[in-house]
Amino acid sequence: MQGSANLNLMIKAARKAGRALVKDFREVENLQVSTKGAGDFVTKADREAERIIKEELRGARPTYGWLGEETGEAAGEDPTRRWIVDPLDGTTNFLHGLPHWAVSIALEHKGEVVAGVVFDAAKDEMFVAEKGMGAFMNDQRLRVSGRRHMIEAIFATGIPFAGRTALPATLQDLARLMPVCAGVRRWGSAALDLAYVAAGRYDGYWERGIQSWDMAAGLILVKEAGGFVSAVREGQDIFGSGSVIAGNAELFQPLCKVLREG
Incomplete structure (x- = not known):
């Protein structure tokens, strides 16, 4: 490049x-x-x-x-x-x-x-x-994955620890998402989670309670690889809300729908 x-x-x-x-x-x-x-x-x-x-x-x-x-x-x-x-x-x-x-x-x-x-x-x-x-x-x-069906998809997230306030909402997210997908991974680096979405290794990623420096570079990776990004709550600013959903073109909206049901 x-x-x-x-x-x-x-x-x-x-x-x-x-x-x-x-x-x-x-x-x-x-x-x-x-x-x-x-x-x-x-x-x-x-x-x-x-x-x-x-x-x-x-x-x-x-x-x-x-x-x-x-x-x-x-x-x-x-x-x-x-x-x-x-x-x-x-x-x-x-x-x-x-x-x-x-x-x-x-x-x-x-x-x-x-x-x-x-x-x-x-x-x-x-x-x-x-x-x-x-x-x-x-x-x-890099190109995001081409998977079209949630049941075939692997998603990544960060699970809050040490008393962080986003834990209850994240557990609810997992309860809704895990029955309808192929798996969820928690590898401990938001920057790499987003990079892996861009590379097609993950089909999507979401996280609550995240800092701008954790995701700023990853956001443009996903967008330039053909994916989509948004805050968890529709209409909010990603940095301002401290939350993010990222996904490929086919599964971004279905992923948003599941995560926004709560």
């Missing part, structure tokens, strides 16, 4: 942060004897990855705004453009030595995500998309 200068900058930053995280990931196994020690180590790895990304992106585009999971929000001289970054989506997987986590970087222009990168460094899969240019994984064009 021949991307813009901004997209190439995002890819470079994601790769640089990803290399640092892979190095740290190899050390996690040695720290499992002490949960506190491992947790502290992963927190430092997370923050260091965001520092690397911020240095690369803001160094090259100092006027752009910033929204990062670790360092929060900062306005830029250019009010129309903003980076949205999750340096390590899937932190709990990382902490437990599970190789399913990603670097997520999005560029927002006038309130719309126009470019996104999700880098699965452990598997060396780079998912990229830019408005009007399509979605790709390691230079291979």
